[in-house]
Each structure stands twice: as structure tokens, then as C-alpha cells.
Amino acid sequence: MSKRGILAIISGFSGAGKGTIVGELVKKYGYAISISATTRSPREGEEEGVNYFFKSREAFEEMIDREEFIEYAQYVGNYYGTPKSYVMQQLDAGRDVLLEIEMQGALKVKEKFPEVTLIFITPPNVSELRRRLEGRGTETQEVIDQRIARAKEECAYMQKYDYIVVNDQLEACVEEMHALLQSLHCARNNQRDFIDDIIAGFRDI
Amino acid sequence: MSKRGILAIISGFSGAGKGTIVGELVKKYGYAISISATTRSPREGEEEGVNYFFKSREAFEEMIDREEFIEYAQYVGNYYGTPKSYVMQQLDAGRDVLLEIEMQGALKVKEKFPEVTLIFITPPNVSELRRRLEGRGTETQEVIDQRIARAKEECAYMQKYDYIVVNDQLEACVEEMHALLQSLHCARNNQRDFIDDIIAGFRDI
Numbered sequence: 001m002s003k004r005g006i007l008a009i010i011s012g013f014s015g016a017g018k019g020t021i022v023g024e025l026v027k028k029y030g031y032a033i034s035i036s037a038t039t040r041s042p043r044e045g046e047e048e049g050v051n052y053f054f055k056s057r058e059a060f061e062e063m064i065d066r067e068e069f070i071e072y073a074q075y076v077g078n079y080y081g082t083p084k085s086y087v088m089q090q091l092d093a094g095r096d097v098l099l100e101i102e103m104q105g106a107l108k109v110k111e112k113f114p115e116v117t118l119i120f121i122t123p124p125n126v127s128e129l130r131r132r133l134e135g136r137g138t139e140t141q142e143v144i145d146q147r148i149a150r151a152k153e154e155c156a157y158m159q160k161y162d163y164i165v166v167n168d169q170l171e172a173c174v175e176e177m178h179a180l181l182q183s184l185h186c187a188r189n190n191q192r193d194f195i196d197d198i199i200a201g202f203r204d205i
Numbered sequence: 206m207s208k209r210g211i212l213a214i215i216s217g218f219s220g221a222g223k224g225t226i227v228g229e230l231v232k233k234y235g236y237a238i239s240i241s242a243t244t245r246s247p248r249e250g251e252e253e254g255v256n257y258f259f260k261s262r263e264a265f266e267e268m269i270d271r272e273e274f275i276e277y278a279q280y281v282g283n284y285y286g287t288p289k290s291y292v293m294q295q296l297d298a299g300r301d302v303l304l305e306i307e308m309q310g311a312l313k314v315k316e317k318f319p320e321v322t323l324i325f326i327t328p329p330n331v332s333e334l335r336r337r338l339e340g341r342g343t344e345t346q347e348v349i350d351q352r353i354a355r356a357k358e359e360c361a362y363m364q365k366y367d368y369i370v371v372n373d374q375l376e377a378c379v380e381e382m383h384a385l386l387q388s389l390h391c392a393r394n395n396q397r398d399f400i401d402d403i404i405a406g407f408r409d410i
Contacts, residue, residue, distance in 0.1 A: 179387060
């Protein structure tokens with residue numbers, strides 16, 4: 001097992017349950033999640049370094065110039081980004097880190113950091129996706145249809161992900177995710193230091 | 206989870222404990238192992254289709270010509286090979302199959318069947334490898350030195366394997382292997398049918 005933490009990106013359709021799964025993984029197994037930086041103002045109760053790192057537009061753009069983000073995007077006039085330093089600190093300390101990022105962003109991160117593992121969470125089928133979106137009871141039919149239409153576009157991205165995990169029953173899915181994430185410690189890319197040690201160990205024989 | 210079985214090749218240094226681990230995985234979790242074909246004569250108690258498929262030299266060479274082996278090699282004047290048909294039957298029936306193959310053979314299989322997963326089992330370090338080989342008490346110092354020398358050559362292969370699993374404590378290693386093998390059902394290459402189903406499910410929306 002590598003001593004360094006592993007970095008995994010979690011994506012999936014709206015309604016796939018990825019937020020709940022990530023929450024359970026943090027609570028039950030102590031995974032770290034990244035804290036985003038943003039230029040939007042803190043809402044009541046939000047704390048610096050807990051919910052977000054709050055930045056001025058100027059400071060955020062300086063961070064962009066210094067390539068201090070794993071990824072960033074603009075959304076409704078504000079910047080949101082994943083600062084590299086926080087994630088690297090966690091990984092160096094041996095903590096496994098989960099990033100919840102939408103698909104286009106996820107693929108960009110994978111290009112820059114090929115050692116990242118991409119995990120796609122999906123309901124077992126399309127009718128179950130619709131049932132879950134409708135079951136929330138909080139959105140209009142129009143919003144639900146928009147989400148389904150977006151998922152239809154997004155499903156092509158599944159083929160670029162390293163792992164496709166089906167969220168059929170929440171508890172089973174959390175256990176499956178944990179087993180999958182732990183097995184990544186044995187993946188070649190995460191065992192480079194160990195391989196070097198073994199090769200060095202043979203050198204004097 | 207894919208319904209089809211997954212195919213994994215297990216290799217490792219002599220003394221790494223891979224035979225014991227594969228045996229435990231079969232006994233505890235019902236993994237299938239391939240049955241080899243060979244041209245050597247059956248030893249007392251060996252049964253056709255249980256220990257080996259026994260073949261004449263002529264029949265074996267016809268199978269080679271018809272490309273009916275996943276891999277084969279000659280050893281001390283006899284052929285040994287892994288027949289494709291048996292492995293495919295097991296995979297189609299949804300059983301996960303483990304093949305114990307030495308490294309050069311394993312890499313050849315990976316070239317022909319990229320969907321195969323290569324797993325390398327190793328003791329935690331070189332002195333532990335030596336300790337285990339000496340601890341058996343059944344081999345001369347010369348044989349032990351030969352095995353260490355061979356392992357020294359083989360350690361370069363680790364970099365070509367998909368996963369490096371450290372066998373420090375047997376029971377923990379068996380559990381780690383099982384979790385790893387099950388997580389492979391979620392790997393993209395083993396989820397192709399599922400991805401196609403999801404894409405097809407969106408088609409009519």
C-alpha cells in the first residue's frame with residue numbers, strides 16, 4: 001500500500017446520489033474532500049477554510065496566473081476553483097482525497113494529472129434516474145426535463161472514466177466505493193516509490 | 206457491476222506466496238482458476254479435466270495452430286498451456302478467473318487481451334523474500350541464491366503490472382486481493398455492456 005494518499009474525482013448525473021455517497025465516505029472512513037476557493041461572498045454561517053476559501057477577484061486571478069488551481073470555472077459571474085496546495089498537503093499527509101467535479105472539468109484535470117482516478121456514479125438505468133429526480137419533489141417538471149436532457153449529453157463521458165460505479169442501494173454503493181478507493185493504493189501509478197525501493201533493495205545482492 | 210466474470214493474471218517472485226493466496230481466494234470466495242493442458246503424462250492421482258487436460262504432442266500442436274491457447278510454453282521437454290475455451294466458458298458464466306502465469310507469459314497475454322488485469326504479488330522487501338525462501342528449509346543454499354538472482358531480474362517487470370500487492374500478512378492480503386478483484390468489475394473495460402445499455406436507454410428520450 002502506498003503511504004501517500006490517492007486522489008479520485010467523483011462525477012455523475014444529477015440525481016445519481018454522488019453528494020450523499022461522498023458525504024458517507026467522509027463521515028464513515030475519513031476521506032478528505034477539497035475545499036474550493038471562490039470569489040462569491042460568504043453566506044451566513046459559512047466559514048473561511050471550512051466551507052470555502054473566500055478570495056477577491058484580483059487574488060483569484062493571481063492564483064490562476066500562478067497556476068495554483070487544479071481546475072477552476074466561472075459560474076453565474078463568480079469564480080470557483082480547487083486550490084492545488086490544500087489537496088497536495090492532504091495527499092502528502094497520507095489522506096485519500098475526493099474531488100466532486102463535473103465531467104468536462106474532470107477530464108481536463110486528468111489531462112494535467114494522469115495519476116488521478118476518475119470515478120463515474122450512475123443509477124442502474126435511465127428510468128431509475130428519472131424516478132429519483134421526480135421523487136425529490138422539489139423541482140418543476142421543466143427542471144427535471146432539463147436535467148434528463150443534460151444527462152443524455154453527459155452519458156458519452158462515461159467512456160472516458162476509469163471506473164463506472166452503479167448506485168443502486170446507497171449503503172452497498174458506499175462499501176463498494178471504499179473497497180475500490182482502497183484498491184487504488186495498489187495501482188502501479190500509486191506504487192512507484194515502493195517499486196523503486198524493491199529495485200534498490202536488490203541492487204546490492 | 207459487470208455480469209461477465211473478470212480475468213486476472215497473478216504473478217510474483219518465487220516465495221511471494223502467490224500459490225497460497227490464489228488457493229485461499231478459490232476456497233473462500235469461489236474464484237475459478239484455469240486448468241492447464243499439458244503433454245506430460247498424468248502422475249498418480251491426477252485426473253483429466255481436474256488437474257490438467259492431458260494431450261498428445263500432436264493434439265497440443267494442433268491446438269497451437271488453431272490459436273486455442275491464451276498462452277503456452279515448453280518446459281523440460283513438455284508443453285504447458287492455458288486453453289482459451291475453458292477460461293471463456295467460466296467468464297461467460299459470470300465467474301471471475303485467476304491465472305497464475307510467470308511474467309514474460311503474462312505480458313504476452315496482456316498484449317493479446319488488453320482487458321486482462323495484471324497483478325504482481327511481492328513480499329514487503331528483499332530481506333523478507335530471502336527469509337521466506339530460507340525458512341522453507343527444503344532447498345539448498347544454491348537453489349535459494351538462484352531464486353533470489355531470478356527475482357532480481359524479475360523486479361523490472363513490476364513496472365508493467367497494473368497492480369502491485371504486498372503480501373505482508375496472508376489473511377489481510379487475501380482480503381485486499383478480493384476487494385481489488387471485485388473493484389475490477391467497475392473498471393471501464395468491464396463495464397462496456399453497461400455503458401452501452403445506459404446510452405441506449407437515453408436514445409428514445
